[in-house]
Amino acid sequence: MSLPQTEITRLSQKDLTQSDIEYFRNKYGKKFVRALRAVEEGKVVKYHFLPSESETWIVKGRRQYLVIPELYCTCRSFYQEVVISREINLCYHLLAQRIAEIREQYQDQESTDTERRQLFVEWRRTD
Numbered sequence: 001m002s003l004p005q006t007e008i009t010r011l012s013q014k015d016l017t018q019s020d021i022e023y024f025r026n027k028y029g030k031k032f033v034r035a036l037r038a039v040e041e042g043k044v045v046k047y048h049f050l051p052s053e054s055e056t057w058i059v060k061g062r063r064q065y066l067v068i069p070e071l072y073c074t075c076r077s078f079y080q081e082v083v084i085s086r087e088i089n090l091c092y093h094l095l096a097q098r099i100a101e102i103r104e105q106y107q108d109q110e111s112t113d114t115e116r117r118q119l120f121v122e123w124r125r126t127d
């Protein structure tokens with residue numbers, strides 16, 4: 001899933017208007033509200049690992065979900081509703097990551113590759 005350019009333009013404005021919020025709520029439903037709240041609460045984190053310089057996006061919810069932008073999330077909803085039943089094409093974590101990146105409203109976290117290996121044990125969980 002990738003957002004259309006018109007939506008990226010709308011999301012990149014400094015302040016979202018009521019009509020922007022209504023537009024996104026009509027299109028994405030409750031997921032948009034949850035995603036925007038997660039962004040505003042600082043729950044989207046971009047890890048930067050050294051020395052490899054690899055990057056990983058995480059969205060904090062009940063636990064920490066690994067998000068591969070526009071492609072994949074480790075949450076149950078992504079597995080059940082996107083992959084298995086194909087009811088929807090994204091979960092709110094994927095939407096939150098896009099909003100956070102477009103609005104440059106995420107936490108930057110630096111870490112080491114050694115720590116990365118440990119973090120991935122948790123992040124790879126899909127239950």
Ligand SMILES: [Zn+2]
Pocket residue numbers: 065073074075076077078091092093094
């Ligand atoms: Zn998710």
